[in-house]
Amino acid sequence: MSASKETEGAVAVITIRNPPVNALSQQAVESILKVLKEVQFDPAVKAIVICGENGKFSAGADIRTFENIGQKSDSLSHFLEDVNSMAEKSEKPVIAAIEGVALGGGLELALGCHYRVAHVKARLGLTEVLLGIFPGAGGTQRLPRLIGLLPALEMITTGKIVFAPVALKLGLIDSVTEDNTIKAAIHFAQNVIGKPLESRRLCTKPIQCPPNMETIFNDSKIKLKKLFHGAISHQLCVEAIRAAVQLPFAEGILKERELLFSIFNSEQARDQAKARQYAFFAERRVTKWTTPSGANWKSASPHPIGVAAVIGLGTMGRGIVVCLAKAQIQVIAVEQDGKQLEMGRKAVTKILERETLTMQQRGLALMSDSFGSITFTLDFNSLKNADLVIEAVYENMALKKEIFKQLSSICMPEAFLCTNTSGLNIDEIASVTGRPHLVIGTHFFSPAHIMKLLEVVRGYHSSPTTISTVINLSKVLGKIGVVVGNCPSFVGNRMMGPYLHQAIFLLEDGCYPEEVDKVLEEFGLAMGPFRMSDLVGLDVGWRSRMESGLTGPKLLPGALVRQREGKRYSPLPDILCEKGRFGQKTGRGWYQYETVGGRNAVPDPWVQNFLHDYRKAHTIKQKPTSQNEILEWCLYPLINEGFNVLEEEIASGPEDIDVIYNNGYGWPRHMGGPMFYASMVGLPKVLTKLEVFYENNPDIPSLKPSGLLKKLVKQGSPPLKEWRSQLGYQNSKL
Numbered sequence: 006m007s008a009s010k011e012t013e014g015a016v017a018v019i020t021i022r023n024p025p026v027n028a029l030s031q032q033a034v035e036s037i038l039k040v041l042k043e044v045q046f047d048p049a050v051k052a053i054v055i056c057g058e059n060g061k062f063s064a065g066a067d068i069r070t071f072e073n074i075g076q077k078s079d080s081l082s083h084f085l086e087d088v089n090s091m092a093e094k095s096e097k098p099v100i101a102a103i104e105g106v107a108l109g110g111g112l113e114l115a116l117g118c119h120y121r122v123a124h125v126k127a128r129l130g131l132t133e134v135l136l137g138i139f140p141g142a143g144g145t146q147r148l149p150r151l152i153g154l155l156p157a158l159e160m161i162t163t164g165k166i167v168f169a170p171v172a173l174k175l176g177l178i179d180s181v182t183e184d185n186t187i188k189a190a191i192h193f194a195q196n197v198i199g200k201p202l203e204s205r206r207l208c209t210k211p212i213q214c215p216p217n218m219e220t221i222f223n224d225s226k227i228k229l230k231k232l233f234h235g236a237i238s239h240q241l242c243v244e245a246i247r248a249a250v251q252l253p254f255a256e257g258i259l260k261e262r263e264l265l266f267s268i269f270n271s272e273q274a275r276d277q278a279k280a281r282q283y284a285f286f287a288e289r290r291v292t293k294w295t296t297p298s299g300a301n302w303k304s305a306s307p308h309p310i311g312v313a314a315v316i317g318l319g320t321m322g323r324g325i326v327v328c329l330a331k332a333q334i335q336v337i338a339v340e341q342d343g344k345q346l347e348m349g350r351k352a353v354t355k356i357l358e359r360e361t362l363t364m365q366q367r368g369l370a371l372m373s374d375s376f377g378s379i380t381f382t383l384d385f386n387s388l389k390n391a392d393l394v395i396e397a398v399y400e401n402m403a404l405k406k407e408i409f410k411q412l413s414s415i416c417m418p419e420a421f422l423c424t425n426t427s428g429l430n431i432d433e434i435a436s437v438t439g440r441p442h443l444v445i446g447t448h449f450f451s452p453a454h455i456m457k458l459l460e461v462v463r464g465y466h467s468s469p470t471t472i473s474t475v476i477n478l479s480k481v482l483g484k485i486g487v488v489v490g491n492c493p494s495f496v497g498n499r500m501m502g503p504y505l506h507q508a509i510f511l512l513e514d515g516c517y518p519e520e521v522d523k524v525l526e527e528f529g530l531a532m533g534p535f536r537m538s539d540l541v542g543l544d545v546g547w548r549s550r551m552e553s554g555l556t557g558p559k560l561l562p563g564a565l566v567r568q569r570e571g572k573r574y575s576p577l578p579d580i581l582c583e584k585g586r587f588g589q590k591t592g593r594g595w596y597q598y599e600t601v602g603g604r605n606a607v608p609d610p611w612v613q614n615f616l617h618d619y620r621k622a623h624t625i626k627q628k629p630t631s632q633n634e635i636l637e638w639c640l641y642p643l644i645n646e647g648f649n650v651l652e653e654e655i656a657s658g659p660e661d662i663d664v665i666y667n668n669g670y671g672w673p674r675h676m677g678g679p680m681f682y683a684s685m686v687g688l689p690k691v692l693t694k695l696e697v698f699y700e701n702n703p704d705i706p707s708l709k710p711s712g713l714l715k716k717l718v719k720q721g722s723p724p725l726k727e728w729r730s731q732l733g734y735q736n737s738k739l
C-alpha cells in the first residue's frame with residue numbers, strides 16, 4: 006500500500022499502489038500526500054501526473070475500513086480533501102491519468118487535479134451514495150463547478166457512472182486516449198508546463214446556475230424519495246450541492262463535512278450505510294460459491310462459451326437472446342413454429358435497436374454489428390453447434406423432458422444443457438438425458454435483458470465445471486449468478502410463497518390491497534404484493550393451483566372453502582381469476598387499470614365491495630391492523646422461510662438470499678436484504694413474533710419458527726457473518 010514516484014524528464018509520475026483496485030486507505034492517502042509534497046519542492050519537477058497501478062486509477066475509499074462506520078470514514082474524507090486541496094493549489098500543473106476506474110474518492114482526487122486525461126474505456130463516478138454516504142472530499146463542491154449544476158446533481162445523487170467519451174462531453178475530463186494513458190498524460194503535462202493554472206482550480210470557479218434552482222432541488226428530492234424509497238444519503242447529496250451553489254467554496258466544504266458527519270450521527274442513516282456496504286460485499290461473496298458436497302469456485306474452471314442456443318422465443322427466450330448477443334456471444338435462436346419465430350425475431354430486433362441507442366447515449370459506440378450474430382431457425386439440428394443451450398419454453402415438465410431428450414442426442418457430448426425454470430425439478434429434467442452432470446437450471450428474471458439476477462440451480466448431478474461455467478457466463482452477461490439448490494420454487498420464489506399468502510390473509514381479515522401495498526412500499530419494496538401480483542399475472546399462480554388440485558376441476562369434493570388438508574387457504578385470488586381478473590394483462594386484478602396492459606394501479610371499488618361481501622358471507626370479523634403489524638405479518642414469514650432455505654442447504658449463506666432479494670425482488674438495498682434486515686431487527690424479536698403468530702394461527706404452517714432461527718437465538722444471536730458456520734459451510738469473510 007503505497008504511492009511511488011518516477012520522473013520522465015520534467016514530469017513526476019506518482020503511482021497509487023493498493024491492489025486490487027488501488028483503494029484509498031489511510032496509508033495510501035498518507036503516501037500520496039508525502040510524495041506530492043516531495044515533488045512540489047523538487048525544482049527539477051515542472052509538472053505532476055497521478056495514476057494508479059495495473060490499469061486502475063482508484064476505486065475510491067477502502068470500503069473494508071468502513072466496517073465500523075463513524076468518525077474514521079469521516080476523517081478519512083477530510084484527509085483526502087487536504088490532498089485534493091494541495092494538488093489544486095500546486096503551482097505546478099497536476100494531471101490525473103485515469104485508466105480503468107476513478108470512483109468515489111478516486112474521482113474526488115482527480116477533481117483536485119488541474120487536468121484529467123482518461124482512457125476511452127475508463128469509468129468515472131461519484132458512487133458514494135450507493136454505499137449510503139456521499140462524496141465528502143470536496144466532490145459535491147467541485148463537480149458542479151466543473152460540469153454544471155444539473156449533470157452534477159444527477160451524478161452525485163444517483164451514483165451514476167459514465168464512460169470516458171461521455172465524461173469528455175460533460176467537460177469532466179480534458180482528453181480521451183485509446184493508447185497508453187500514462188504516456189498520453191505525460192505528453193499532455195509537457196504541453197501545459199508554464200501555462201496559468203488559476204482557471205484550472207475548481208475552488209475558484211463560479212457555478213453556472215439556472216434561475217429556478219429551488220424548484221430543481223425540491224423536485225430532485227421528491228424524485229429521489231420515490232426512486233430510493235426513503236434512503237437518507239440521496240437527500241443529503243442535494244443539500245450538499247445546494248451549499249455548493251449558495252456558499253463560497255471554503256464554506257461549502259465545511260457544510261459538506263457537517264452533512265457527512267450527520268450521517269455518522271444518525272442511527273438510521275448509519276444502518277442504511279451498513280446495509281448498502283454489506284450488499285456490496287455480499288455480491289462479491291456469492292461469486293465464491295460452495296456446494297454442500299464441498300465443490301467450490303476454486304475447484305473448477307469455467308469453459309468459455311462461444312456459441313449459445315436458446316429454445317423458445319417467448320418473453321423470457323427473447324430477453325435471454327438479447328443478453329447473450331449483447332455479450333457478443335453467437336446465438337442460435339430456435340422455435341418450433343414459423344409464426345412464433347418471426348414474432349420472436351421482430352421483438353429481438355426491436356430490443357436490440359433500443360439497446361444500441363442507449364449504448365450510443367452512454368458513449369459506447371456499439372453498433373448492432375458489434376452484437377453477437379443471431380441465427381433464427383426452426384431447425385433443431387442446428388443445436389449441434391452450440392457450446393451451451395438454454396431451454397426457455399413455458400413451465401411444463403412433460404414438454405421440457407421431451408426437449409431435453411432431443412438435446413441429449415443432438416448436441417455435442419460436452420455441451421451444457423440449461424433449463425430456464427422458476428421452480429421445476431432440475432433432476433427430473435436431467436434424468437432423461439445421458440449427461441445429467443452437464444444439466445443445470447438457469448432461472449432468469451423478467452425482463453431477462455434487464456434484470457441482474459440469475460438463480461443458478463445445481464441439480465444433484467450438476468458438475469462443478471457446469472456450475473462454474475454458468476456462473477462465469479452470468480458475469481459475462483453482466484448479471485449476478487447465485488448458486489442455489491434444487492427444491493420447488495428454489496430460493497426467491499419459495500420465500501415469496503408465505504409472504505404472498507400472508508398478504509392475502511390480511512384481505513380476508515379486513516385490509517384492502519392498497520393499504521397492504523402502501524406499508525410494504527413505504528418500507529422500501531419496489532412494489533407491494535398486490536401490485537406485483539397484478540404485474541406478474543394472477544393466472545400464473547391460478548394455473549399452478551389448478552394443476553395441483555387446490556382449486557378447479559381437480560379439487561376433491563367436500564373440500565372446505567377456506568381450508569386445504571387442515572391448513573388455512575384463501576380462495577380470493579382464485580375467485581378473481583374465475584371472474585377474468587388476471588391483473589394488468591386484463592386491465593383488472595387486485596386493482597383497476599386505465600386500459601388492458603395499463604400500468605397505473607388504481608384502487609377498485611369493485612374489489613372493496615367484493616371483499617366486504619366475502620367477509621360477510623364467511624362471517625369474518627374485520628380486525629384492525631396497524632402498519633407495523635402488516636409489516637411483521639408479511640415479512641417475518643418470508644424471513645422464516647429464508648432460515649428454512651439455509652437449514653436445508655438450498656442457499657449456502659444469508660448473503661446469497663440477500664443478493665437474490667436485492668437484485669430480483671425489489672428489496673431496498675438500504676435494508677440490506679431480508680436476512681440482513683432480520684439481523685438488524687434482532688433475531689429474538691423475529692422469533693418471538695413468529696411464535697405468537699404461530700400460536701394464534703396453528704393452521705398456517707409457514708409461521709412455525711425455523712429450527713435454524715431457534716438455534717441461532719439459543720446461541721445468543723451471533724452476527725450474520727457467523728451464521729454460515731452453523732451450516733457446516735466455510736465461515737463468511739464479511
Ligand SMILES: CC/C=C\C=C\CC(=O)SCCNC(=O)CCNC(=O)[C@H](O)C(C)(C)COP(=O)(O)OP(=O)(O)OC[C@H]1O[C@@H](n2cnc3c(N)ncnc32)[C@H](O)[C@@H]1OP(=O)(O)O
Nearest residue numbers: 028029064065066067068069081082085108109110132289
Ligand atoms: C480516502 C477516502 C476519502 C474519501 C472517501 C470517499 C468515499 C468513497 O470513495 S466510497 C467508495 C466508492 N467506490 C466505489 O463505490 C467502488 C466500488 N467498487 C466497484 O464498483 C467495483 O469493485 C469495481 C472497482 C468497478 C471493480 O469491479 P470488478 O472488476 O467487477 O471487480 P470486483 O470483484 O468488484 O472487485 C475486485 C476486488 O476489489 C474489492 N474492492 C472493490 N472496490 C473496493 C473498494 N473501494 N474498497 C475495498 N475493496 C474494494 C472487491 O471487494 C473485490 O475483492 P474480493 O476480495 O476479490 O472480493
